[in-house]
Amino acid sequence: MNLKIKKLHYIIISFIFLFSFGLPTTNTNHNTNSKNREQEKHRIILKTIYKTLHFLHPNPISINNDFSQKVYNKYFEKLDNQKRFFLQKDIEYLSVYKNKIDDFWIDGDPTFFNIIIKRFYHRIKEVEWICYQILKIPFDFNKKETYFLGKEKLLYPKNKREWIEKWKKYLKYLTLLEIIDSIKQKKLNLSREKIWKKAFLNEENKSRKKVQESIKEYFRKLKMRKKSDWFSIYVNSIISEYDPHTNYLSPRDKEIFDLNISGQTEGIGVELQDDKGYATVRKLMVGGPAWKNKKIEIGDKIIRVAKNIDSESKNIVGMLLEHSIRLIKGKKGSQVKLTIQKKNGSIEEVILTRDVIENKETFAKSFLLIDNKNQNKYGFIYLPEFYFNPENKKGRNAAKDMKLIIQKLKKENIKGLIIDIRNNGGGSLDTAIEITGFFLGKVPIVQIGKSQKNKKILKNHDHKILWKGPLVILVNELSASASEILAAAIADYKRGIIVGSHQTYGKGTIQSVYPLNRFLFSNEELGALKLTTNKFYRVNGSSTQLKGVHSDIVIPNQINYIFLKFMEKNLPNSMNWDHVDPIPFHYWNTKKDLENIKYKSIKRMNKKNKDFIVIYQTIQSLEKKNYNEKKFYLNWRKFFYDSLKIKRRNKKFHKLKDYLNTYGLKVCSPSYKIIFNTNNIEETEWKKNLKKDFSVSECVNILRDFNENS
Incomplete structure (x- = not known):
């Protein structure tokens, strides 16, 4: 997560300014050979990071x-x-x-x-x-x-x-x-x-x-x-x-980090794969420069690249794919010249003008649910992450997109809203606070600090509440960080109902990203430090670190066993759970009996919940066994009998997964249809999967109860 704290910047600048005079910058000594320059670069990176962690990490070791x-x-x-x-x-x-x-x-x-x-x-x-x-x-x-x-x-x-x-x-x-x-x-x-x-x-x-x-x-x-x-x-x-979330990002890793957190990059709109040393086109982004050009097809090989049309063309055959990609990418409006080996063996030159390419899977999407029982409409928003553009504050971000989506859904006269933040690993703290404010207004959202004494209360700045109606937040074990800020605030203010896994991921720490060369007066690319600066605490004083946010209605999620092993509480060097004093806050003023709605859902689930748990635990046990399979026989006969055993086990595993879906839909069995206007094939597939999602079905039941109680 990014958190802009001016005081922190001044501290970093001050101490790095003091000791950096003793370090010769890598672009001043023209006589130093390449090897020595690399050694000096490594020394600067190590020392800069050590000093930064020594002065600023909240958990000194x-x-x-x-x-x-x-x-x-x-x-x-x-x-x-x-x-x-x-x-x-x-x-x-x-x-x-x-x-x-x-x-x-x-x-x-x-x-x-x-x-x-x-x-x-x-x-x-x-x-x-x-x-x-x-x-x-x-x-x-x-x-x-x-x-x-x-x-x-x-x-x-x-x-x-x-x-x-x-x-x-x-x-x-x-x-x-x-x-x-x-x-x-x-x-x-x-x-x-x-x-x-x-x-x-x-x-x-x-x-x-x-x-x-x-x-x-x-x-x-x-x-x-x-x-x-x-x-x-x-x-x-x-x-x-120091902790699992403090990382050094090389210049290449920083590019990937920025792409993941913003969902945008500048390039030609192709997805490449390494095919025996050839950068081969695997996918064309619809609407991107390569797609519009019509001369590049899936399966074509890029063999030479001129980073701009005036530069010399460089042979990229045999080059690591990540280095080839860096040559092809560039600023919006700039041109790149590619030499393409077509699938039929012919060679062609293509000149493309780079543009902003969006990864649509990163961005929020929504649809309408129509309750067949009473024809009520409910909004459903899927938010994969709290994205923002670290290089452009005015660029696309999750808060802007969510605001537009909610306004659009309100025009449909919806009677309830489901926000799905399953598998949402976090993103921008500021964006998370702004989105939480859409449902709570100008109130304290989260506390941040290293201890009770120097904690700070963060509020949303906008009084206006975008959505005042029934609200359900859908989570799982991979809902982390900013997702937990949203879920925790909604739970603490009793603003809505949290549905999903027993607890969320449990990441209660805040990171800021600092480019290293920014403080060293050097043009050398040194990468960046993603540094844990603070912990965040709920308005009730509890940290979400390790413990996460507990759901009001627990529904087993089909999360693979291997992912559960990487929850915060299972990671080495995770920071400890603690708490600070709560801050004064008032519960959401609603006429709806939230506890009664929760009780109805729990009662509905409890009818079959024991069976749910047994099926879920059996699936987890089989996944664990598959994951922990360490010994393999290299004798064909032993392998034959082992493969039969594994085949039977896998068959049982897939049957159980299918049965859990079928069983879940029977337990949470509202009748509704999805209105989802899109021609995108991937999103249509997503819609199909949601029809089988019994967690969504129970969310619809909860919204129905909200409206029947009102």
């Missing part, structure tokens, strides 16, 4: 040997989480630095990073050669071997023999997966062991060749990664010890 050891282990984990590249002797050799990273961090010294990455590059070359040698020889799937995919039982190879054996098992496992995929595509009847064996062994050679191609491509991309990419991982291994 001890920088000592214990800290050093944690970072040491974490960085190895990031580089080689399956322990396939480094040998045991590498770990022993590098262990001399295990207690020195804290000193390196304080001094802004990149020594440890340089040493470990040099060794890593060396191992990559060796492993590539090993893989090619292994894949020359057919695999024996009659041997009784086991491959472990998880991290718990993994050890670094003690010697070259163990190293080769580890890679051999991994490549054998990949070949096995290719064989299975090939067999599935042929749709053979493999219920009998003999048919399976024949099909399995016949596919070995072709599947091994496919793995060989994949491995070649894997190492090409791995070797193409810049040193700066590995440096970003190193920096984030250090600063994640």
Whole structure:
């Protein structure tokens, strides 16, 4: 989240101004070679971030040997989480630095990073050669071997023999997966062991060749990664010890961050994928420059790029996709010249004028629900995130869009409103406060601060309430941060009813983004620091950190088990829950009996809720088992019987998911139709899924109760 606090800016500028005179900027010494410039750049980044965190992070930590050891282990984990590249002797050799990273961090010294990455590059070359040698020889799937995919039982190879054996098992496992995929595509009847064996062994050679191609491509991309990419991982291994949401953003990561939070970028409107080194068109954005041009098609390969029509055309074949994209993108109104290899092999040159491209999936969308029982109309708004444009305050943002949508729905004479913030991970704090004010007016929305003494109360500035009628907020375990501010305020003021998971994500911290070169008087691109600056607290004084917001009506959501593992309370180094004093506030003045409406919904749900919970818990158990599957047999016969077992389990899993939907719609069974004016295929698919969404059905029941009580 972005929070503009002038005082904070002055503090940062003051202390960085003081110490930056001791750091030569990277564009002043023209005689320094490229390597030294890179070292100096890394030193500046490390020292600037250390000073910033030391002075401003709300949860200061001890920088000592214990800290050093944690970072040491974490960085190895990031580089080689399956322990396939480094040998045991590498770990022993590098262990001399295990207690020195804290000193390196304080001094802004990149020594440890340089040493470990040099060794890593060396191992990559060796492993590539090993893989090619292994894949020359057919695999024996009659041997009784086991491959472990998880991290718990993994050890670094003690010697070259163990190293080769580890890679051999991994490549054998990949070949096995290719064989299975090939067999599935042929749709053979493999219920009998003999048919399976024949099909399995016949596919070995072709599947091994496919793995060989994949491995070649894997190492090409791995070797193409810049040193700066590995440096970003190193920096984030250090600063994640402070909290999970403080991150270093390289210049490329900052671009991605801005795109995600604004839903807008400037370019030609194509989605590319890497196809063996070729930047290949996967999708054309409707209305974008490439779509309008009509000369570019899905499947075309971009082989050369001139960033503007006067510059020299650059060959991008073999270049990392992310670097190719940076060449193609540019400011609105500027031109780019592309050399395209068409699907028929012909070569064409295309000149395009870049424009603003919008990712429509980021933006709010709405439709009408018509209650067949009483013909009441209800509004439904889906808000994927609290988007805003960090580079343009007057640009498109969620508050502006929501205001227009609500005004439009009111003209339809709606009798209630559902706001769906499921999977909404947050965004702008200011935008969240403004949207919350649409339903509460000019009242305190949230408290922010590091403690009771220096907390600040944030209000919405507009007295005017956009919507005064019945309100339901739909949440799940992935509703986080700004979403929790909205849900918490609506719950605390008793303004509406919260429906969904037992609790939301539980992120109660605020981040601000600071470009590093802005304070160092340098034109060098240094990236940015996303820094946790404060915690936020509800008007009742409670933090949403870890505990999130609890729903009034709990309905099990079909959230994959793997996502639940990454809720705030399960993340390492999460900040603790705490509370401050509540502030005086009054409940929403309504004649509607909110508690009675909640009671009706709970009673309706409780009729079948035990069955709901049992089905949901069974689904979670099966997902957990699938996720934790660590051991794989590399013997064809054992794999055959294992695959039958997994197939039965998956069949049961999908049946249960379908049954949960069907069962849920029976429990929450209002009859309504959706009025949704769009020709967009993706949104039509979204509409189909919503018809099967029993959480939406219960929200309609609640709005019906609101109106029957009035």
